[in-house]
Amino acid sequence: MPKITYIEHNGEAHTIEVTNGLSVMEGAVQNNIPGIDADCGGSMACATCHVYVKEEWFNKLPKKEDGEEDMIDMAFEPKKNSRLSCQLMVSDQLEGLVVNLPEKQV
Amino acid sequence: MIKTDALIIGAGPTGLFTAHQLKLIGLNCEIVDNLDKIGGQCIELYPDKPIYDIPAIPECTGEELTNNLINQLKPFDIKFHLSERVEEVKKNNENWEVKTNKGTEFSTSNIIIAGGVGSFEPRKFSPKECEKFENKSIFYLIKDKSIFKGKTLSIFGGGDSALDWAIELSKDSKVNLIHRRDEFRGTQTTVDKMNDLAKNGKINLFTKYQLKSANGKENLESIDVEHDNKEVKNLKTDYVLGFFGLIMQLGPIANWGLNLDKKHIPVNTENFETNQKGIFAIGDICTYPGKLKLILSGFHEGALAARGCFKYARPDEKLRFEFSTTSKSVHSRLGLKKND
Numbered sequence: 001m002p003k004i005t006y007i008e009h010n011g012e013a014h015t016i017e018v019t020n021g022l023s024v025m026e027g028a029v030q031n032n033i034p035g036i037d038a039d040c041g042g043s044m045a046c047a048t049c050h051v052y053v054k055e056e057w058f059n060k061l062p063k064k065e066d067g068e069e070d071m072i073d074m075a076f077e078p079k080k081n082s083r084l085s086c087q088l089m090v091s092d093q094l095e096g097l098v099v100n101l102p103e104k105q106v
Numbered sequence: 107m108i109k110t111d112a113l114i115i116g117a118g119p120t121g122l123f124t125a126h127q128l129k130l131i132g133l134n135c136e137i138v139d140n141l142d143k144i145g146g147q148c149i150e151l152y153p154d155k156p157i158y159d160i161p162a163i164p165e166c167t168g169e170e171l172t173n174n175l176i177n178q179l180k181p182f183d184i185k186f187h188l189s190e191r192v193e194e195v196k197k198n199n200e201n202w203e204v205k206t207n208k209g210t211e212f213s214t215s216n217i218i219i220a221g222g223v224g225s226f227e228p229r230k231f232s233p234k235e236c237e238k239f240e241n242k243s244i245f246y247l248i249k250d251k252s253i254f255k256g257k258t259l260s261i262f263g264g265g266d267s268a269l270d271w272a273i274e275l276s277k278d279s280k281v282n283l284i285h286r287r288d289e290f291r292g293t294q295t296t297v298d299k300m301n302d303l304a305k306n307g308k309i310n311l312f313t314k315y316q317l318k319s320a321n322g323k324e325n326l327e328s329i330d331v332e333h334d335n336k337e338v339k340n341l342k343t344d345y346v347l348g349f350f351g352l353i354m355q356l357g358p359i360a361n362w363g364l365n366l367d368k369k370h371i372p373v374n375t376e377n378f379e380t381n382q383k384g385i386f387a388i389g390d391i392c393t394y395p396g397k398l399k400l401i402l403s404g405f406h407e408g409a410l411a412a413r414g415c416f417k418y419a420r421p422d423e424k425l426r427f428e429f430s431t432t433s434k435s436v437h438s439r440l441g442l443k444k445n446d
Contacts, residue, residue: 037369039223039353039354039369040147040151040223040399041390041399045147045151045152046151046223046353046354047353048353069287069289070264070265070291073263073264073265073285073286073287073291073350073351074229074350074351074353076229076232077232077316078286078316080334103232106229106353106355
């Protein structure tokens with residue numbers, strides 16, 4: 001199971017093993033990582049599972065689908081390296097992924 | 107004070123179908139929703155997106171689903187209270203007393219919360235000082251556009267609301283339109299129109315910029331916007347308008363004495379009642395082991411919650427299980443002609 005690190009806005013890091021096939025959002029929610037709300041449950045309809053992905057990882061991730069960037073427009077403090085974690089599917093390629101969480105989701 | 111057997115909070119698919127279930131078993135209900143239209147998330151978030159997992163409906167959009175549910179309610183006269191948010195819920199003997207932000211009051215034996223993940227509120231700017239200018243010089247919705255005449259406005263956002271207002275207000279005001287990227291998600295004709303106005307100098311377009319700060323002591327004087335490359339521009343502005351869509355906030359529900367699990371309300375799976383007698387929670391807002399956030403689950407939860415309401419609304423009567431195919435009382439409630 002790939003290890004994924006979620007870093008809260010206050011710097012606290014949580015490294016957990018997430019089963020392949022879950023989304024990065026689900027990994028956080030199932031492990032009670034604070035800072036990911038995921039109000040819509042993963043249907044790309046709310047932008048409350050917003051994360052920042054460091055550059056070296058950002059370019060390795062599958063590209064955004066239509067709609068994700070539109071939704072990120074509505075996220076709290078979007079940046080160039082913003083992603084919706086519900087759209088990031090966990091696989092062995094994501095071993096060691098680090099995501100930073102925004103100050104808040106809404 | 108309006109008396110009803112059940113008050114439904116939320117006019118999304120779950121709330122609508124639950125109203126139908128209540129009426130079929132002979133209970134009255136009214137529906138309150140914070141949005142100005144019926145349909146909840148289906149209409150607000152994905153009116154045009156097809157849904158493929160409603161039983162017996164191979165494909166329909168959020169809007170079609172909503173219209174079908176409204177049609178299904180036609181036999182009944184159900185009062186909707188739209189653009190109203192429930193603020194207060196208080197126990198009075200056996201009944202719940204409910205008050206909305208517009209002052210509408212209800213007395214009911216049952217409240218069914220079918221509120222999605224709370225009420226839709228406009229998403230706001232992140233710099234903290236924006237709060238003090240809110241509703242004075244920073245707005246998230248426009249009630250009276252005449253105040254902007256002859257003024258300088260900075261409009262933020264990349265969707266149709268931002269574009270439509272930029273186009274409309276550019277007739278009588280100096281308009282800056284600011285968006286975090288250079289693609290706009292508005293409809294193509296609107297984007298084209300805005301680009302034309304920008305070319306002709308009627309709209310000052312700033313793309314890849316975001317709001318950094320709002321400046322001014324009492325009154326807003328200017329804003330700083332920051333480019334992706336960290337360059338900062340100062341823009342003199344009288345008003346700032348933000349159109350970043352709507353987000354769901356739990357809002358006053360948090361103050362009603364209900365147990366909460368993060369933003370969800372734990373319920374039993376027998377009738378979806380909460381820890382408060384006579385308050386039920388169904389649809390996306392409720393949680394229980396195995397909960398699925400599917401519309402079909404909301405329908406099931408609503409059917410059982412409606413039956414849960416019966417014992418409080420009609421304590422002296424016994425609810426009999428009946429099929430809509432054969433029950434005469436169900437047929438009469440549906441207003442069907444007696445053929446037999």
